[in-house]
Amino acid sequence: MNDRADNVRAQNAPAPTSAAVARHAGVSRATVSYVLNGQAAGKVSAATQAKVKKAAQELGYVPHAAARSLRSGSSALVLIAVPADRVPAFGPLFSAFVARFQTALERHGYTGVLHGARADRSPEDTARAWAELRPAAVLAAFGAPLTAASVGILRRSGTRAVLSFGPPPAPGAHGITMDQEEIGAVAAAHLLAGGRRRLGVVVPREHGLEPFSGPRLAGAEAAARVFPGASVTALPLAHTEESAAQVAARVRESGLDAVFAYNDEYAMLLMRALQDAGVGIPGDVALVGADDLLLARLLRPRLTSVRTRLPEPEEVAALVDRLISDPSVTPGERFRSAAHIEVRESSTG
Amino acid sequence: MNDRADNVRAQNAPAPTSAAVARHAGVSRATVSYVLNGQAAGKVSAATQAKVKKAAQELGYVPHAAARSLRSGSSALVLIAVPADRVPAFGPLFSAFVARFQTALERHGYTGVLHGARADRSPEDTARAWAELRPAAVLAAFGAPLTAASVGILRRSGTRAVLSFGPPPAPGAHGITMDQEEIGAVAAAHLLAGGRRRLGVVVPREHGLEPFSGPRLAGAEAAARVFPGASVTALPLAHTEESAAQVAARVRESGLDAVFAYNDEYAMLLMRALQDAGVGIPGDVALVGADDLLLARLLRPRLTSVRTRLPEPEEVAALVDRLISDPSVTPGERFRSAAHIEVRESSTG
DNA sequence: TTGAAAGCGGTACCAC
DNA sequence: GTGGTACCGCTTTCAA
Numbered sequence: 001m002n003d004r005a006d007n008v009r010a011q012n013a014p015a016p017t018s019a020a021v022a023r024h025a026g027v028s029r030a031t032v033s034y035v036l037n038g039q040a041a042g043k044v045s046a047a048t049q050a051k052v053k054k055a056a057q058e059l060g061y062v063p064h065a066a067a068r069s070l071r072s073g074s075s076a077l078v079l080i081a082v083p084a085d086r087v088p089a090f091g092p093l094f095s096a097f098v099a100r101f102q103t104a105l106e107r108h109g110y111t112g113v114l115h116g117a118r119a120d121r122s123p124e125d126t127a128r129a130w131a132e133l134r135p136a137a138v139l140a141a142f143g144a145p146l147t148a149a150s151v152g153i154l155r156r157s158g159t160r161a162v163l164s165f166g167p168p169p170a171p172g173a174h175g176i177t178m179d180q181e182e183i184g185a186v187a188a189a190h191l192l193a194g195g196r197r198r199l200g201v202v203v204p205r206e207h208g209l210e211p212f213s214g215p216r217l218a219g220a221e222a223a224a225r226v227f228p229g230a231s232v233t234a235l236p237l238a239h240t241e242e243s244a245a246q247v248a249a250r251v252r253e254s255g256l257d258a259v260f261a262y263n264d265e266y267a268m269l270l271m272r273a274l275q276d277a278g279v280g281i282p283g284d285v286a287l288v289g290a291d292d293l294l295l296a297r298l299l300r301p302r303l304t305s306v307r308t309r310l311p312e313p314e315e316v317a318a319l320v321d322r323l324i325s326d327p328s329v330t331p332g333e334r335f336r337s338a339a340h341i342e343v344r345e346s347s348t349g
Numbered sequence: 350m351n352d353r354a355d356n357v358r359a360q361n362a363p364a365p366t367s368a369a370v371a372r373h374a375g376v377s378r379a380t381v382s383y384v385l386n387g388q389a390a391g392k393v394s395a396a397t398q399a400k401v402k403k404a405a406q407e408l409g410y411v412p413h414a415a416a417r418s419l420r421s422g423s424s425a426l427v428l429i430a431v432p433a434d435r436v437p438a439f440g441p442l443f444s445a446f447v448a449r450f451q452t453a454l455e456r457h458g459y460t461g462v463l464h465g466a467r468a469d470r471s472p473e474d475t476a477r478a479w480a481e482l483r484p485a486a487v488l489a490a491f492g493a494p495l496t497a498a499s500v501g502i503l504r505r506s507g508t509r510a511v512l513s514f515g516p517p518p519a520p521g522a523h524g525i526t527m528d529q530e531e532i533g534a535v536a537a538a539h540l541l542a543g544g545r546r547r548l549g550v551v552v553p554r555e556h557g558l559e560p561f562s563g564p565r566l567a568g569a570e571a572a573a574r575v576f577p578g579a580s581v582t583a584l585p586l587a588h589t590e591e592s593a594a595q596v597a598a599r600v601r602e603s604g605l606d607a608v609f610a611y612n613d614e615y616a617m618l619l620m621r622a623l624q625d626a627g628v629g630i631p632g633d634v635a636l637v638g639a640d641d642l643l644l645a646r647l648l649r650p651r652l653t654s655v656r657t658r659l660p661e662p663e664e665v666a667a668l669v670d671r672l673i674s675d676p677s678v679t680p681g682e683r684f685r686s687a688a689h690i691e692v693r694e695s696s697t698g
Numbered sequence: 699t700t701g702a703a704a705g706c707g708g709t710a711c712c713a714c
Numbered sequence: 715g716t717g718g719t720a721c722c723g724c725t726t727t728c729a730a
Contacts, residue, residue, distance in 0.1 A: 015483075015507040017707055028717040033709055045715060062506045065481040066415035066424070067707035070722050073363075075415070084448045095444075099433045102465040111482070114463035116451040132414040133460070134364075157411045158364040241646060272647045297590060298621045366723055377701045382725055394699065416723035419706050 016059040025055035032056075036063065065111075069134065074158070076110050078320060079135040081126075081144040083208050084116030091265070093291060094142070097310050104317035110136060110324075117144045119208065127153040136324050137161035139316075143211040146170045161323035165316075167211045168333075174323060175333040176316060178308055180212050184219030186339045187260040187288045187306050192227045194347060196258035196286055199224060199231065200251055202266050205238035213262060216290075220260055235259065237266060244273035252279055257286065258347070264289035264296045267303055271346070286347040301345035311335045365408040374404035381405070385412065414460075418483065423507075425459050427669060428484040430475075430493040432557055433465030440614065442640055443491070446659050453666035459485060459673075466493045468557065476502040486510035486669050492560040495519045510672035514665075516560045517682075523672060524682040525665060527657055529561050533568030535688045536609040536637045536655050541576045543696060545607035545635055548573060548580065549600055551615050554587035562611060565639075569609055584608065586615060593622035601628055606635065607696070613638035613645045616652055620695070635696040650694035660684045 018036070022029045027048060034040045035052040044052075055061075069075035080098060098114060105112040117126045127150030130138055138159055140146040143166060151162050151172040162173040169175030184201065191199055201220045203213045217234055224230040233256060237247045247270060251259060261267035267289030274281060281287050281301055289296055292307035319334055367385070371378045376397060383389045384401040393401075404410075418424035429447060447463060454461040466475045476499030479487055487508055489495040492515060500511050500521040511522040518524030533550065540548055550569045552562045566583055573579040582605060586596045596619060600608060610616035616638030623630060630636050630650055638645055641656035668683055 013505070015505060015707095018709095019707075029708075030710075030717060030719090031715085034716095037709085039710090043715065048715080060502060060505050062477050062480040062502065064419070064483060064707050066419050066483060067722090068709075070413070070415050070419055070706090070724090071708050071710090073722070084452055092440075099465055102433055103467055106467060111478070112465070114465075116448055116461070116463075118452055118455060128411050129460070131411040134413060134415060153409060153411065156362070156364060156409050239643065241643075268647055269643070272649075294588065294590070294618070298617055300621075364723095367725095368723075378724080379701060379703095379726075380699085383700095386725085388726095392699065397699080413723050416706090417725075419708095419722095420724045420726085422706070 015064075016061045018061070018063070020059055021052065021056045021061050024059055025051045027052060036061075074160075075134050075136055077133060077135040078105050078110045078112040079130055079133065079138045080112055080114045081117050081130065081138060081140045082114060082142055083119060083144050085119045085208055091263075091291065092293065093310060097313050100313035101317060104314045105320070108317055108321045110317075110321070123147045123150045124153060126150065130154060131157035131159065134158055137163065137320050139163045139165050139320070140173070141165040143167055143208060146173060148172055155327075160327040161320055163316075163320065163323070169331065172331055174319075174329075174331045176311055176319075176335045177333050178310070178337040179339070180215035181219030181222070182337075182339045183290055183306050183308055184216035184221075184260065185223040186219075186341050187216075187290065188220035188223035188232070190304070190341050190343065191258040191260065191286055191288060191347060192223065192230055194258075194286060197227065197230045198233075198254075198256045198258070200233045200235045200254075200256040200259040202235045202237045202247070202259065202262040202270065204262055204266060205236050205243065209262075216260070216262065237262075237270065239266065239269065241269070241273070244269045245277070248273035248277040248279065251285060252277060257284070258288075259285055260288045260290075262290065264291045264293045264303060264305055267305075267346075268295060268299055271299060271303070282346055282349050288341075288347050292342050296342070296344065299346070304342065304344045304347035306339050306341045308337045308339045310337070364413075365410045367410070367412070370401065370405045370408055370410050373408055374400045376401060385410075423509075424483050424485050426482060426484040427454050427459045427461045428479055428482065428487045429461055429463045430466050430479065430487060430489045431463060431491055432468060432493050434468045434557055440612075440640065441642065442659060446662050449662035450666055453663045454669070457666055457670045459666075459670070472496045472499045473502060475499065479503060480506035480508065483507055485673050486512065488512045488514050488665075488669070489522070490514040492516055492557065495522060497521055504676075509676040510669055512665075512669065512672070518680065521680055523668075523678075523680045525660055525668075525684045526682050527659070527686040528688070529564035530568030530571070531686075531688045532639055532655050532657055533565035533570075533609065534572040535568075535690050536565075536639065537569035537572035537581070539653070539690050539692065540607040540609065540635055540637060540696060541572065541579055543607075543635060546576065546579045547582070547603075547605045547607070549582045549584045549603075549605040549608040551584045551586045551596070551608065551611040551619065553611055553615060554585050554592065558611075565609070565611065586611075586619065588615065588618065590618070590622070593618045594626070597622035597626040597628065600634060601626055606633070607637075608634055609637045609639075611638075612640045613642045613652060613654055614640075616654075616695075617644060617648055620648060620652070631695055631698050637690075637696050641691050645691070645693065648695070653691065653693045653696035655688050655690050657686045657688045659686070 022032045102112040123145035148171040288304045290306040292305040296303035296305040371381045451461040472494035497520040570581045637653045639655040641654040645652035645654040
């Protein structure tokens with residue numbers, strides 16, 4: 001073991017290039033390129049191929065992705081953009097999606113990487129930062145900023161596919177849309193059908209969830225409009241116990257008889273606060289969450305939850321691949337989620 | 350709106366290059382480079398600078414990061430590698446870390462991206478995949494495969510810093526180590542000090558958590574060894590209700606009086622199952638989780654939880670920056686977490 | 699103050 | 715079957 005010496009060597013010795021491999025194998029760079037890219041069939045003799053592979057092996061040669069994509073004019077990079085300050089808010093559903101999506105992309109020959117978009121920049125600056133990497137595709141997830149202008153920046157700089165994952169797509173982008181309004185509407189419709197009329201809808205205070213909370217609230221309001229005597233109250237709630245206690249008090253004072261809590265995690269928070277405040281669930285207040293996490297089944301009472309199916313990561317990867325191959329396809333929505341409600345104890349009775 | 354035409358244009362018109370900007374501004378490529386990189390002071394007249402900037406603006410020019418790093422010989426990319434199949438298991442703590450880490454890196458001039466490492470590849474193949482991107486640094490988090498050989502591959506291909514985040518570092522890598530044994534030891538010591546002697550330790554069945562669950566179990570066993578009459582039983586548990594019910598039954602039958610449940614999420618799962626099985630907490634069984642999520646305070650009884658502080662993302666970013674600037678620094682551990690236990694109702698009495 | 703040109707690492711056409 | 719070489723977009727020395 002001689003770490004120190006290794007380090008010094010590592011910083012002095014430049015990375016082996018294909019030219020180095022060629023020299024070491026006694027062939028030309030062209031030959032190296034053919035062999036190492038499987039273009040050697042009928043061009044390079046088996047003996048030469050073996051020599052080249054051996055040389056590459058011995059030198060520890062690793063191709064330089066940047067040089068390759070510079071020459072070929074297209075990169076294998078797929079950017080999965082998420083708003084950096086909201087990452088913690090997404091939870092296990094999205095994490096699982098990303099993990100499988102990256103794997104699926106790799107099978108199609110792409111490298112998917114997650115890139116956090118800073119919130120303190122304009123959508124255009126953000127798009128320029130992405131465009132510098134010359135990705136083959138950008139998937140802007142969950143409200144990562146995407147405007148018509150930023151789509152233009154990306155496309156002009158050679159990005160072959162721009163997709164919006166979550167919110168409706170910006171003009172020029174393809175969309176994999178999860179209908180947030182429907183989630184609110186389904187939750188509210190269930191509560192109204194159960195006889196509740198004074199609905200509260202949690203609106204997270206956490207910055208950046210507006211693209212979700214707004215439409216969910218709107219969907220609930222729309223559903224309530226068709227029920228005579230129904231009302232909907234917005235309930236701003238931060239993800240802390242203090243805030244939950246305040247909202248619980250407010251729920252009691254204003255005599256609400258049902259709450260759609262944005263998602264399961266806010267629902268758990270609020271359920272505790274309501275119970276601590278002596279509010280019976282579902283007796284006094286019916287409670288509905290969303291996402292249908294395992295969490296929902298673990299709460300007591302078990303939590304009714306609206307589940308919106310995410311698309312299969314493999315399908316999205318295939319779509320991205322298709323769009324990269326043929327970017328002339330007219331932008332449009334390719335997937336629209338359907339919301340389904342899993343009724344449990346927290347909203348019945 | 351003419352999306353179709355825009356698309357066709359987008360695929361035909363190549364991305365504007367610095368040469369295009371030069372032509373459009375009527376200057377040389379060199380001048381463009383100086384102006385756009387702030388090297389223009391005392392070299393280029395103000396009038397020319399304005400011309401260049403205007404031209405870049407008009408053409409929608411975005412520099413090509415690959416070409417730049419190819420020429421300059423160093424990239425601004427920092428790879429945050431995580432095992433793809435384990436991403437969902439990490440939870441909000443790590444997500445928040447990554448978000449802030451990326452932001453901090455950006456302030457140092459780097460671009461941090463999350464890269465999922467497929468589990469079905471050898472550590473060396475994985476390292477080669479990373480090396481193709483020629484990152485300035487690689488942070489292998491939470492058991493992304495890192496061996497002495499893969500560190501070598503990275504360093505030889507020009508990666509200036511290789512860090513391990515979580516497990517102890519492989520030879521040649523720097524380490525930001527979170528001591529898993531200590532977590533188990535602290536939990537067990539607390540339970541033993543409270544008079545419990547028949548300890549169970551949850552070992553998640555989910556693949557890929559072994560680097561954490563193993564040491565946590567070992568730490569608990571070590572702590573138990575100094576208490577006469579104390580025993581430790583490993584409790585394999587999958588993250589499902591069925592599995593939890595089975596483990597709960599087993600806990601009751603084998604007369605365990607305390608369980609360290611790996612983390613808060615498994616603790617919640619098991620708490621429910623135990624309560625459903627009529628086991629009193631903390632009366633019959635004391636329960637301890639880890640991570641100290643908000644979740645822990647929301648459970649009833651409130652959950653005792655071992656918290657291990659993560660390093661500040663800003664500090665890690667600064668460390669990465671320093672290592673990139675001076676890669677000759679001898680590898681070593683730069684941070685070692687300290688575990689702290691937050692005692693609540695689930696383990697007292 | 700500006701421009702010409704070399705070259706980073708790889709690819710692929712064309713000639714031998 | 716193999717090698718020479720132009721070129722991808724950008725930076726940077728060296729001359730003008």
